[in-house]
Amino acid sequence: MAIDLSIYKILPHREPMIMIDQFTRDSDTMGTAVKQFSGDDYGCENGMVLQGILIECVAQTIAAHHGQTNLDKADSGPAMGMLVTIDHFEFFRPVPQDAEVTIKVEKTDEIGSFHLVKGAVFHENELVASGQIKIFNA
Template sequence: MKISEVAIEELIPHQEPMILLDQAIATSDDSVTCQLTITEANPFYQPEGVPNWIGIEFMAQAIAVYRGWQLYQQRQTPQLGFLLGSRKYTAHCEYFLPGQVLHISASLIYLEETLGSFDCNIHTEDGQLLATGRINTFMPEKSKIEEYLSGK
């Protein structure tokens, strides 16, 4: 089965309206590419489009898809992960424009137990670079999530 044949809802632990990606379109052992179209359905939509800083969340969700695909192949459900921060996030636009089809790519730099780092970028469908960044994540063991969320 290809990742493009799996509904995004089966790959990430998000619920509407916070599912911002439309679909996963490609994956490899160390990367994923997802797609979305900027529409009024996006909860961050403004008349000009979606502000560029939301690109960090697009990237984080692409990383969630990467991890979700690994779990899906093992017949496990997606699990919660945390965005620890971003380094060198650079946007080359003020807004992602209405109607734009975006490709969000995340490439694994390293993954050591529960900590991961990914180089990410956002391109238009025709290849114009709109944003880049390095995203750092924390993906705890499923059994530890409740403990972290409860503050224990």
């Protein structure tokens, strides 16, 4: 799967650090992304996707949600932000380097520019990782 070029309108990341290929805004608080990994992708090592990259997939999915929301409101599109904390992230099984994953996020709370997000990563419809992150959007 190639990167959907519209992702550049909603996500501030660029190659080689783009960790989602497609994004769908499901609601005001939820979104879904897809990433097709290949062996030469950043974050693939020894035939597997590194666990930290799965967390980055969650962070970029919520960043895409924020960017799509801005674009829908005719604002500027992608906004700069950062991952602030990782909380209760669990990994249930490894993801092979040539796998396609689906990432689901839900913004559960916000205080100003800080957002609490629940994220889950699936491979072949099986949950492979889940947890919470806190992000800051500028």
